[in-house]
Amino acid sequence: MPITEVPAHLRAAVDAAKEKVAALHAELPRWELVVWTAGNVSERVSNPDGDDLLVIKPSGVAYDDITPGSMVVCDLEGNLVEGDRSPSSDTAAHAYVYTHMPEVGGVVHTHSTYATAWAARAEEIPCVLTMMADEFGGPVPVGPFAIIGDDSIGRGIVETLSGHRSPAVLMRNHGPFTIGKDARAAVKAAVMVEEVARTVHVSRQLGEPLPIAQEHVDSLYARYQNVYGQH
Numbered sequence: 001m002p003i004t005e006v007p008a009h010l011r012a013a014v015d016a017a018k019e020k021v022a023a024l025h026a027e028l029p030r031w032e033l034v035v036w037t038a039g040n041v042s043e044r045v046s047n048p049d050g051d052d053l054l055v056i057k058p059s060g061v062a063y064d065d066i067t068p069g070s071m072v073v074c075d076l077e078g079n080l081v082e083g084d085r086s087p088s089s090d091t092a093a094h095a096y097v098y099t100h101m102p103e104v105g106g107v108v109h110t111h112s113t114y115a116t117a118w119a120a121r122a123e124e125i126p127c128v129l130t131m132m133a134d135e136f137g138g139p140v141p142v143g144p145f146a147i148i149g150d151d152s153i154g155r156g157i158v159e160t161l162s163g164h165r166s167p168a169v170l171m172r173n174h175g176p177f178t179i180g181k182d183a184r185a186a187v188k189a190a191v192m193v194e195e196v197a198r199t200v201h202v203s204r205q206l207g208e209p210l211p212i213a214q215e216h217v218d219s220l221y222a223r224y225q226n227v228y229g230q231h
């Protein structure tokens with residue numbers, strides 16, 4: 001049964017998600033992860049009484065014009081539930097991730113320069129920095145080439161990241177998609193994947209970066225994910 005309007009019991013949660021996701025969009029230009037209208041952020045709105053919803057950016061809207069009121073609400077089929085603009089052109093991908101990865105609460109897509117350059121080569125970013133062990137638990141993987149317009153991008157994200165420690169995937173010839181427990185965590189992963197893509201790129205200009213032993217990757221990841229305080 002398609003959802004044609006936001007259920008009353010989700011109204012407050014949807015409005016809170018609109019405020020949060022609108023504010024998080026400002027982080028993409030702030031960290032220089034996007035140009036013009038590229039990129040998008042979404043967050044799941046869990047529905048204990050039925051199908052979840054997602055809140056996402058309206059398609060093609062300038063970042064300066066993104067407000068809580070401009071955000072769009074869709075069901076997990078990608079159908080519009082609330083909003084006066086078309087949802088992001090990546091809505092199907094976000095929705096597919098939420099449907100097939102129930103632990104994911106936020107999805108981000110950017111075209112950040114260094115991560116996208118790695119995606120253009122379809123080359124994973126090797127785990128040669130302790131920061132990568134912390135945040136990604138190993139290399140940042142590459143996902144398949146996928147044309148926008150159906151759920152092929154979403155399928156590529158899910159096939160690559162399911163069971164993988166990394167919250168980021170470099171979709172071949174396209175750019176990074178990141179996931180997290182909520183939209184803020186996915187935005188953080190987008191910031192971090194661009195940072196490590198740049199650092200490893202710079203390092204490789206002067207030689208071959210040295211790998212980190214798996215045992216050290218594992219212990220760094222465990223510490224960062226379970227002990228290190230992030231607020």
Ligand SMILES: O=C(CO)[C@@H](O)[C@@H](O)COP(=O)(O)O
Nearest residue numbers: 038039040059060088089148
């Ligand atoms: O990369 C793509 C599509 O995959 C861009 O068009 C995307 O970054 C921005 O599109 P939207 O404005 O979110 O519709």
